[in-house]
Each structure stands twice: as structure tokens, then as C-alpha cells.
Amino acid sequence: MTSAVSFRQVSRHFGSVRAVDAVDLDIVPGEFFAMLGPSGSGKTTCLRLIAGFEQPTAGSISIFGERAEGVPPYRRNVNTVFQDYALFPHLNVLDNVAYGLMVKGVGKAERLKAADEALSLVRLPGYGARRPGQLSGGQRQRVALARALVNQPKVLLLDEPLGALDLKLRENMQEELKSLQKVLGITFVFVTHDQGEALSMADRVAVFNDGRIMQVGTPEDIYQRPRTRFVADFVGSSNVLPPDFVQRYSGQHRWGSLRPESIRVSNATSGDGVTARLVGTNYLGATTRLALDADGLRLHAMVPAGTALPAEGEAVTLTFNRESLHLMDEPA
């Protein structure tokens, strides 16, 4: 099957800065694909390479089997929802949504009807006559979405679209985007720096760092089986364990990761387990996050709220199942 988007050894360098460096990537048609990474990791540049705002310095990009290098943005069947929405302030909402059809020469009655339907799709029916300036952030976001979807793109690109929304609105939009994607069956490519968002929404996630992809996989893969220290740390702040420590428990001299919620903390200072000292607690509502010091090794543990805790500075014993200790590919 042809990939929706495929990158072969794609690089984009700005002078000496390697924004994207020899990236290979295949996005399956119809999937919800997230590009996750800290700022400056190259994820947005990758999105702009797909949209056509950037051209690769090296390598080849194809979109549904067609070579995309040198093809300008307006000749690609790809649409973008911009981070700042980029609505046209001089047009009303309906004309904003109909813009793509207007420049393609679709007749007025037909394009306004399509724009109306797109507004209903994003649950903003009857908002057509308003100006973008009269809408809230969440509503502008929906208009931007409708304006992209009305063109029936093969791939929809979303550049941190939820970044400007408050928490409650963001959670609603996450669910809505997810169900919209299921209904429409369009390939969504979503850029975010929020690992929670990537894990909860995407079918597959690519984790970016320094212009390279560290790991591609399902959210469970990424979360449970990180391949490198960076992924373990960035996605859900796993405990990264040094090879010497891991060797004692698994017999293999490799980097390991251990999820904070897999660690059990007990007051008893005897028995087998890792002896550590409690150095801080962080109340998070449903859980409490503990900062621990095991002979100079900084660890975090997550315990349910209400667990009886020793006082700060006291010694505790940490235990965990051998299976929850994940060995990483990264060479020791």
C-alpha cells in the first residue's frame, strides 16, 4: 500500500542548523499520526515540508505516491490548521471557509453551501456572517478546521492547534478531533509538544529530538517500551536507570527505564529492594509524586493519593516487578 506521506532520508538545513536531519518516515493512509518533541526538535519543520512551505535540502518526499519536491503549497492536496489559525480578518467566517473553493473557481452558490456544511461539521452552524475578530479562541480554531476540511484534503496537517486553548476546551477539542478524524477517514498529521495529547489522540507517535526521529510506534509502545533515554524521559518522565544499576536486576549491562507508577514504596527498611531516602513529595490530586534518592540516583515514584507516607528525609524501601523494568536499545 502507498503511504499517505513518505520521507526518504529527508534533511532540511538552515545554514549550519540541521532542523531536520536524514529522516525516514511513513504515514499510513487514514491514521492519526502525531509528531511529538520539544521545541526546536524539527517536528514543525517536518510539517512544513509536507505542506510545501519548506523544501528539503536533501532526500525525497512523496504524498500518496507523488513526488512533492518543488511542488508549491497551492498545488498540494494537503491543508493546514495553523497554530495561530491565520483566519482572514477582512472576510466573514463563511467567506473564510469558502476561500479555498473560491480560488479554485467553484461557483458562489455551490461554495457557500459547502462552507455551510463544513461549519455544521465543526458544530458552528449559523456563525457564517460573523467576523473572525468576534469569535472566541475555540471558535476560531473550529473555523480554521472547517476552512481546511472544506477542500477535502488527502492529508490534514495540524500545527499545535490546541496550544492556545485552556485545559477544559483542549480536552473537548481532543475528543472532537479524534471522532472527526474517524468519521472523515482523512489522514491527520498532528504536531505537539504535549506528550499527554500525543498519547491520547494518536494511532501512532513519532518522537523527535534534534532534527531526528528517536522512535515511531503506538502510544503504548512509546510509553511502555521507550528505545532511548530521551524517549523514556520526554514521554511521561520515566525513571532512566544506568547500566550498572540495571545489571543487578536483569543481568544485562544496558540502560533501563522504569515507570514511576511501577515502583512500590514501603516504610520497612529491611528485606530486598532498593534503599532510598525520600527527598520530596508533590501532590497531584489523584496521585502523589515522590522524589527519591537511592545512593545518588534520582528516582520518581507515583503512589495513589492517601497512601501513608514517611516523613521527608526518612529511609524507605523501593520494590518493583522485574517485568516492569524495560531494557532500552541505546548502547550502554
Added chain:
Amino acid sequence: MRSDRGQCAPRGLKIAAACGLLFLHLPILLIFVYAFTTEEKSFVWPPPALTTQWFAVTWNRTDVWDALSLSVRVATISTAIALVLGTLCAAAVSQTRFFGRETISLLVILPIALPGIITGIALRSAFALADIPFSFWTIVLGHATFCVVVVYNNAVARFRRTSGSMIEASMDLGADGFQTFRHVVLPNIATALLAGGMLAFALSFDEVIVTTFTAGQQQTVPIWMLEELIRPRQRPVTNVVAMVVVLVTLLPILFAYYLTRDGDQIAGSGK
């Protein structure tokens, strides 16, 4: 301290402000009054009697019409040149980053900071060096140098307030460069261009110094006026023309001010 809480300014300050305003505007009113005087050789106050005959006299003087038509044509063409060049330059400076960008920005603005006499002498010697005879077009070129600045300043301010991703959004939605300019860029900078264009027109219309250096035998309105003041005959004709010039330059400036006044909201900002 701001005085917007209802308390009054001291009386002394009010009188000073009134005097300042009178000082600025009373002479202009005097010019209007002298347009109606019956005394034609010198300006005497108070006017011996009032008449409207100078309007008819002015209407029938061909030299007035020649000067007026030359001024309008020069101002129109300089403004048109300035609109094209100023907009292109503003777009380049505000939308892209390139080596020497700040320098170009400064060089474009410089002619308005430079005394007109320097611009005039420089242009005159350049025209002489290149063996270009003085003509209508040399006046236009001279005026375009400072008209470009006005348009550029207006356009660059608007471009800076226009979100750059709007242009990308337009391209993303299938519009090529020309369609993007027509449907997105132009509507967003139109009022700024109109304001800049009107200011440029007004500047060109009453420009004296650069014109003296770049015109041959032709007379624009301000030059004609200077010549006319020396001749002790039909003096009020000058005043009639002056009234027309005041109106022709004041109205566009007021309109331009009105257009750019409410420009505080940022075009295309999403948040």
C-alpha cells in the same frame, strides 16, 4: 498626570493653548480674507472693500490653469510610482530576512530626513551629469523620491501588523501568488496604501525646493505663486489659488488621518 477625570485645566494654560492655536491658524484665515479684497497692488488691513471678482479673474488666467494642471499631473504620477515602489519595498523588508535589510530600510527613509535642498541639488547635478534635459519627468522623479517614503512608512507599518501566516494560509488553501496578493494582501493593506497615497499626493502638490532644482521652464502651483508675489498686479489671484491649494491638500490629509485612526487591532492575530 492625565486630566481625563473631569477636572479643568488652569485658566492660564487654556489661554496659552488658545494663543498657540490662533498663532498657527490666524495667518491662514488672513489669506482667505485677502482673496476677497478690492485692493490689488498690496495687502492692506483692513481690506477697503470686499469683492468676489478675483475668482472670475483667476478662472480666466491660463497661467493658473497651466500650473494647476502640471501640479496635479506631477502629483498623480509621483504618487502612482510611489505606491508601486513603496509597497514592493515594504513587502520585501517586512516579510523576508536578508542581508542589508536594515540598511535598505534606512536608505529608503533617508530622503524625507534629508533637507529638500540637498535632494534638489543632488538630483540636479545627477541629471546634468547624465545629460537628461529638464522636463515633466524630472519633476516627477524628484517628487517620487519623497513620495516613496510616505507610502513605504504606511505600508511597512501595516505589513508588520499583518500576520505572516495569513499568506501561507492562502497558499495552503490553493491560491497562487497573484491570487494571494489580490484576495488577502491587498484588502489588508488597502487603507494604509490609500492613506499613504493621499499624503504623498499632498506632499508633492505643495513641494517647492526640489521642484525648483528639477523643473525647467515649467511652473507648478507653488512655484507660480512665488513668481506671482513679486509682481504687483492682481495680487488677490494668488490668494484665491492659495485657498484652493489649502483645500486640495487639507482634505486628503484629513481623510487619510480618519482612515488610519482606528488601526489598533492586529490583523490576523489568532489569540
